[in-house]
Structures are given as structure tokens and as C-alpha cells.
Amino acid sequence: MTDNNLQAKRTAIVYAITGLLVFLVLVLLGLAMRMGQSGMVHLPPGFFYAVMTLHGLGMVGVLYVGAYVGAWYLTAQHAKPSLGLFKFNYVLTLLGVVGLIAATLIGNFGAGWYVLYPLPFIKAWPEWAVGTAVISLILLGVSWLLGQLDIIRAISARYGFTTALGWGYIKGEKPKEDLPPMMTILMVAMLAGALTTVVGAVLLMLYLAQWINPALQYDALMMKNMVFLFGHTLVNITLYFGVAAAYEMLPLFTGRPWKMNKLVAISWNLAFFLVLLAFFHHLYFDFAQPNWIQVLGQFASYGSAIPATVVTVFGVFMQVYRSGVKWSFVPLAFVLGIMGWIVGGFAAVVDSTIRLNLYFHNTLWVPGHFHTYFLLGVVFMFLAVVYYLIGPENDGLAKKGLWGIMIGGYGFVGMFFVAGVNAVPRRMSSYENLPVESVAAAGQSTASLSVVFILVIALGALAYYASVFSGVKKAWTAN
Amino acid sequence: MAWNAGILTLVGTLVIFAITAWLMRSAAETESAESVAPKIYGMRTKYFILLMIIIVVTLFATLRGLPYSPPNNETPVYEVSIVGKMWSWEITGIQNLQENAPSEAISAGKLVDFVVASDDVNHGIGIYNQAGQILTQTQAMPGYPAHLYYTFTEPGTYHVVCMEYCGPGHQVMTSQFTVQ
Numbered sequence: 001m002t003d004n005n006l007q008a009k010r011t012a013i014v015y016a017i018t019g020l021l022v023f024l025v026l027v028l029l030g031l032a033m034r035m036g037q038s039g040m041v042h043l044p045p046g047f048f049y050a051v052m053t054l055h056g057l058g059m060v061g062v063l064y065v066g067a068y069v070g071a072w073y074l075t076a077q078h079a080k081p082s083l084g085l086f087k088f089n090y091v092l093t094l095l096g097v098v099g100l101i102a103a104t105l106i107g108n109f110g111a112g113w114y115v116l117y118p119l120p121f122i123k124a125w126p127e128w129a130v131g132t133a134v135i136s137l138i139l140l141g142v143s144w145l146l147g148q149l150d151i152i153r154a155i156s157a158r159y160g161f162t163t164a165l166g167w168g169y170i171k172g173e174k175p176k177e178d179l180p181p182m183m184t185i186l187m188v189a190m191l192a193g194a195l196t197t198v199v200g201a202v203l204l205m206l207y208l209a210q211w212i213n214p215a216l217q218y219d220a221l222m223m224k225n226m227v228f229l230f231g232h233t234l235v236n237i238t239l240y241f242g243v244a245a246a247y248e249m250l251p252l253f254t255g256r257p258w259k260m261n262k263l264v265a266i267s268w269n270l271a272f273f274l275v276l277l278a279f280f281h282h283l284y285f286d287f288a289q290p291n292w293i294q295v296l297g298q299f300a301s302y303g304s305a306i307p308a309t310v311v312t313v314f315g316v317f318m319q320v321y322r323s324g325v326k327w328s329f330v331p332l333a334f335v336l337g338i339m340g341w342i343v344g345g346f347a348a349v350v351d352s353t354i355r356l357n358l359y360f361h362n363t364l365w366v367p368g369h370f371h372t373y374f375l376l377g378v379v380f381m382f383l384a385v386v387y388y389l390i391g392p393e394n395d396g397l398a399k400k401g402l403w404g405i406m407i408g409g410y411g412f413v414g415m416f417f418v419a420g421v422n423a424v425p426r427r428m429s430s431y432e433n434l435p436v437e438s439v440a441a442a443g444q445s446t447a448s449l450s451v452v453f454i455l456v457i458a459l460g461a462l463a464y465y466a467s468v469f470s471g472v473k474k475a476w477t478a479n
Numbered sequence: 480m481a482w483n484a485g486i487l488t489l490v491g492t493l494v495i496f497a498i499t500a501w502l503m504r505s506a507a508e509t510e511s512a513e514s515v516a517p518k519i520y521g522m523r524t525k526y527f528i529l530l531m532i533i534i535v536v537t538l539f540a541t542l543r544g545l546p547y548s549p550p551n552n553e554t555p556v557y558e559v560s561i562v563g564k565m566w567s568w569e570i571t572g573i574q575n576l577q578e579n580a581p582s583e584a585i586s587a588g589k590l591v592d593f594v595v596a597s598d599d600v601n602h603g604i605g606i607y608n609q610a611g612q613i614l615t616q617t618q619a620m621p622g623y624p625a626h627l628y629y630t631f632t633e634p635g636t637y638h639v640v641c642m643e644y645c646g647p648g649h650q651v652m653t654s655q656f657t658v659q
Binding site: 045112116118119220221285288291298299302314316318322323335342343346355356358359360362418421422425426428429430431435436438442 | 613648
């Protein structure tokens with residue numbers, strides 16, 4: 001390895017370890033929330049909602065950054081993304097995280113991770129906490145936007161902008177060299193991310209302006225559209241980065257190439273438009289939104305299932321079916337992670353049906369589906385990349401950990417879905433004030449059971465951590 | 480309806496688990512990619528056709544009777560004004576639209592138009608029956624009153640729960656009303 005490659009690997013290792021530790025702390029915050037909702041402990045509502053805000057922002061952030069690290073490192077094997085920016089982004093991310101911890105756990109800022117306007121500006125938390133949260137989010141947004149633009153630049157410099165997007169394949173041209181499919185997926189994801197991170201940045205600038213000048217007021221519908229365009233895209237591109245890693249890395253274990261072709265190119269270019277339009281499903285019950293936009297949201301949400309399953313899932317079939325692959329940790333985690341993405345995606349498509357969303361909107365079904373494709377999807381893909389980077393050869397302990405996370409994980413998300421079917425509302429510090437006894441009981445009992453499942457997840461995670469941390473020293477030194 | 484969707488999701492999940500298990504077990508044997516490709520791509524074509532049929536049929540079936548207008552274009556009999564503010568709901572007026580006069584209460588079997596507004600942040604009005612089912616809901620967005628249409632088939636007590644997180648009092652923001 002050259003010195004620069006070693007630096008890149010070490011930076012990725014530092015990011016990975018930080019991410020794993022932050023993830024575990026955020027899981028414990030989630031545990032506190034479910035314990036509060038079960039009635040096992042009493043959390044003052046203000047504190048609950050501050051923890052909820054930190055858990056949400058933290059998880060979305062750590063999973064995005066974790067996926068970005070994988071995307072950066074894998075891109076660096078083919079192209080030249082900036083190592084200096086990669087290191088700088090680590091610092092910016094840490095600053096943003098410290099700011100959010102201060103705003104929430106010290107300042108009790110509890111506007112939720114959506115920071116849905118005008119909620120951040122109510123008088124329930126001090127003004128300094130609002131400003132700290134907004135500025136921290138701006139730091140993170142700047143970091144992420146720079147990271148996205150740099151990867152677009154690096155891939156374009158290596159392959160050409162339109163080539164990297166797979167347009168040559170779509171036109172039926174013979175390529176000069178094989179394009180790794182990961183490049184097209186990352187280009188699409190980074191472009192969608194950059195566009196919508198700009199939208200997020202504008203939103204945060206407007207918040208900053210109102211924080212400075214409280215006389216300012218904005219249109220609530222416009223703000224909700226902006227925050228969900230940004231947020232929906234952010235979580236979906238996090239998934240796409242993980243899926244890109246699967247396209248790149250599964251072939252190392254199956255021995256079968258995963259090649260770019262016309263269908264893969266069309267599919268991912270289509271995904272660019274679908275991901276930008278599907279976000280309207282978050283506003284189905286904002287009746288002020290024009291009806292045709294609501295319908296478009298359902299079309300785009302259903303449409304998202306097509307490239308994901310027809311191309312990526314069948315691509316996984318082609319990789320795995322009768323391939324003789326040995327189920328070591330990395331391919332196992334990738335395949336189970338893709339499975340989790342599809343399970344969560346199915347629940348999401350059900351929820352994206354307006355007439356069903358009537359019963360599920362703002363119930364625990366919603367965290368059910370996103371915890372599924374996050375915990376059992378993206379996290380598995382992240383654990384695969386980290387293991388590849390630093391895991392020891394003997395993966396027995398890590399695999400036991402993975403099964404623990406899987407069993408605990410499906411039980412944990414299952415409790416959200418059961419509660420959602422029982423009409424338990426989401427984002428409540430406790431259910432004791434719910435006016436219908438059966439709904440309150442469903443909320444408390446599913447929360448109690450989920451505490452057990454979270455402990456199983458935590459045990460699984462600790463087994464995985466013990467395994468990878470034992471490999472860090474060897475990975476840190478040059479080969 | 481919620482239960483049906485839940486069962487559908489559970490069945491779909493179990494199918495996904497089964498397919499993954501089948502796929503992973505198949506890897507115990509070895510066959511060349513060239514030999515495997517026609518089988519997999521053949522499956523993919525069939526799946527694509529099936530998926531498109533399901534999507535088209537489901538879109539057609541579910542994009543009707545949307546909550547944005549009165550069901551069957553009926554004219555509402557009652558208009559109930561309800562305002563959410565941190566952290567309570569207040570029914571500010573009930574109007575019988577047929578008689579063009581205020582009413583003490585709403586009656587079962589008649590279409591109600593809930594005009595839902597917010598005085599401050601986003602709230603969500605969820606109307607539950609005594610069995611704990613959500614009958615209907617909408618968002619209360621500041622600056623944008625919403626019309627929520629519903630016909631109560633049974634007289635009795637119904638509950639209002641705030642569904643949109645709105646600050647530290649969100650969990651106590653409930654109310655109730657009676658249908659005669």
C-alpha cells in the first residue's frame with residue numbers, strides 16, 4: 001500500500017470506530033425511550049423528547065456518515081476523492097455532533113429530528129439550544145454537501161460525468177472500459193443528495209434567520225415540503241450507498257462479476273427521479289397539498305419498488321444462486337442487509353398507499369418500517385464494510401453477533417408494527433394519557449417487550465464489536 | 480383495514496425470509512454463471528410482469544375514495560370547527576348545514592365536515608372509537624385549515640388524540656365528543 005492509501009484506510013478506521021461507539025450510545029438512548037414508554041421508568045416529557053430528538057438526529061447522522069465512509073473508501077480504490085476533505089469532514093461531523101448533544105441533553109431541545117416548522121421556535125426550550133441545534137445541523141450539512149460534491153468530482157474525473165451516470169450503456173454504446181455499477185449508483189445518490197442537501201441548507205438558513213430575528217415567519221407547507229424532500233432523500237441515499245457497496249463487494253466473495261449494463265443504468269437513473277418524488281408520501285395528510293401531488297407521491301412510492309427489486313434483488317440472485325459462496329461475515333451481512341432493506345421497503349410501500357396511510361400515519365407503524373430498513377438493512381451493510389476493513393479472519397464471534405442483532409432486531413421492529421396495527425400513536429413520551437385503554441395497553445406492552453429485544457440487539461452488537469476491535473491493530477499497520 | 484394491511488405485511492415478510500433462505504441454501508451447490516443466468520433472468524421477467532400488474536391494479540383500486548373530498552361527493556350535514564393549540568383541542572362550533580343553524584351535537588348516519596385548524600404548530604387530529612381503532616385523521620397545519628369528512632355509523636363517545644408531535648404536552652393533547 002502507498003502511504004496515501006494507508007492514510008485513507010486509517011481515516012476510514014477512525015470514522016468506523018467512532019461510528020460504532022456513537023451508534024451504541026444512540027441505541028441506549030432508544031432503550032431509555034422504550035423503557036419510558038413501557039412505564040418501567042418515568043421520564044419527564046421534556047427530557048424524553050430531547051432524547052428522542054438526539055436519538056433521531058444522531059442515528060440518521062451516524063448511518064449517513066457511516067455509509068459515506070464506505071462510499072468514500074470504495075471510490076478511493078478506483079478514483080481520487082480528497083483525503084484532506086475526508087479528514088476535515090470528520091472534524092466538522094464531530095463538532096456538529098457535540099453541538100447537538102449540548103442542545104438536546106443540556107438544553108432540552110426537543111423538536112424531533114424532523115425539526116418541523118414552527119416547532120423549533122416554541123418556548124419549551126431555551127433560545128441558545130435552538131441556535132446551537134441549528135448551527136450544528138448547518139455544520140453537518142456543509143460537511144455532507146462538500147463530501148457529496150467531492151465524490152461526484154472524483155468519479156467524474158476518473159470516468160467522465162455522463163459515462164459515470166451510465167448514459168453510454170443506456171444509449172447502447174460499447175464502453176471503453178467496464179464501469180463498476182457502484183459508480184453509477186454513487187453518482188445518482190450523490191447528485192440527489194447534493195441537490196436536496198442544498199434544500200436542507202436553505203431551510204436551516206431560514207431557521208437561523210428566524211432565530212436571529214423572531215419577527216420572521218414562514219409558510220408551514222413550504223417548510224414541510226423542504227424538510228421532507230431533504231430528509232427522505234438523505235435516508236434513501238444512505239441505503240443506496242450501502243447497496244452500492246454490495247454491488248462492489250459481493251463479487252469478491254461469489255467470484256461472479258456484477259457488471260454494468262443497460263438495464264442497471266436505466267434502473268438507477270430512474271431511481272434518481274423516483275427518490276426525489278416519493279417524498280410527497282410524507283404529506284399525504286396535509287390536505288393543503290394539491291391532490292395531484294398526493295397521487296404523484298403514491299405513484300413514485302410504488303414505482304420505487306421496481307428498480308430495487310427487479311434489478312438489485314435479482315442482481316443479488318445472480319450473485320448468490322448456486323455460486324458456492326462461503327457464508328463468511330461480509331457476504332452474509334450484505335445479503336441479510338439487502339433482505340432487511342426489502343422487508344422495510346415492503347412495509348413502506350404498504351404505508352405509502354394513501355387509503356392505508358389513513359390508519360398508519362403517525363402511528364408506530366412508521367418507526368417500524370424505518371427501523372427495519374435502517375437497523376436490519378443499512379446497519380448490516382455498514383457492519384459488512386467495517387468487517388472487511390478491520391475484521392479478523394476468524395469471524396465466528398462476529399457472525400454470532402450478527403444473528404443476535406437480527407433476532408433482536410426483527411423482534412424489536414415487530415413490536416412497532418404490532419403497536420401500529422393497534423393504532424398506538426408515535427412520538428409519545430408515555431401512553432398513560434391515551435383515552436382508550438386498549439390502545440394504551442398495546443403501547444405499553446409492546447414497549448416492554450421491545451426492551452427485551454433491544455438487550456438482545458445490544459448483546460449481539462457487543463459480540464461484533466469485540467470481534468472487530470480485536471482486528472484493529474493488524475488493520476492499522478501497513479500490509 | 481389496519482389489521483388486513485398488517486397481515487399482508489407479515490405474509491410478505493415471511494415470503495421474503497423464505498426466498499432469502501432458499502437463495503442462501505442454493506449456494507451450497509455450484510453451477511456456472513452462464514448456466515444459471517437464463518434461469519434467473521427468466522424468473523426476473525416473470526416477476527417484472529407480475530409486479531407491474533400488481534402495481535397497476537393496486538394503484539387503480541386504491542386511488543379512489545381518497546380522503547381529500549366528501550365520499551361520493553355527498554354534501555355534509557354538519558360542520559364542526561375544531562382548533563388545536565398546545566396542548567388541547569377545542570370544538571369552537573357545530574353548525575347544521577341543512578338547517579343553517581348551530582347544533583348542540585352531531586347525529587350518527589350524517590356526513591360531518593370537521594374543519595380542523597391550528598393556532599400554533601402542526602398538530603394531527605386522530606379520531607378513535609371506543610374499540611381503539613383510528614376512524615380517520617388529518618393534519619392541522621398552521622395557516623391551512625383542513626376539511627375532514629366522516630360519517631359516524633354508531634352513536635356514542637369518540638376520542639380525539641393528537642397524532643403529530645407538538646412539544647412536551649403532546650401526550651396529553653386529547654379530547655372527546657359525543658355522537659347522538
